[in-house]
Structures are given as C-alpha cells and as structure tokens.
Amino acid sequence: MSCPICDGDTQQRYRPFCSRRCADRDLGKWLNGSYAVPSQRLDDVDGEADESEREPLRSH
Template identity: 45%
Template sequence: MTKPRIVRCPQCGQDSLWAPENKWRPFCSERCKQIDLGAWASGSYTIPGQPTDEETAAPGVDFLESKR
C-alpha cells in the first residue's frame, strides 16, 4: 500500500489529502474551494500584460465577427 500524498491547500496552506476520497482536492475543504472560485469569478487573479485587441474592442461588438 502506498502512503497517501499530502499537499498544501492553495487557499489556506493547511495539509490536504491528494486522493479521490477528497472531493475538494487540491483544497482541504469546500470552504477553501468556494473562496478560490469566488476570487476567479471576481477577477482577482490576473496576469500582468498589455490588453489584446479583443479586450479593447468596442463593447457589444463580437471581435471575431468584425474581422470577417
């Protein structure tokens, strides 16, 4: 039998079981998973860089459609 793999929860830093038994993996709990999902949904996670042409297009205009 192999030793269960323990990883650090990306939200709170506590130990978390990395196995099918942990339905919230890599998080330690449903709470940590929901906090992380909320951060993604609110746009808290970003990568610095220049905006693309698509991001600077006029609101309401489908960028792909305007290129045809």
C-alpha cells in the first residue's frame, strides 16, 4: 500500500500514510475544505445559507 499523499511506502504507525507529516497534510485538506463529499439532497444549493447561518448569534 502506498501513501495517498506522497505515494511513499506506508508505516504501520501512521497507516494509511507514511508519516505524521502526510497524515497532518491530509487532515489540513479536510479542515480547509479541499476535500468535499457531494450531497444528494435536492435542497442543497450553493450560495444558500442554512437556518443556523441566518439566525443572529445569541449569547448564552
């Protein structure tokens, strides 16, 4: 199996990655939105905010 980030040999400790660096790079891609899972919902449209984004923030 090869690392999905750099194509190097994987290490058991970081599997499926070869190192902590590649694992962190993958996590960073998820966190900044580089990876996305497509939605099958008909009401999902880019540019529309969901209800939680439309409501003003309230302090507790």
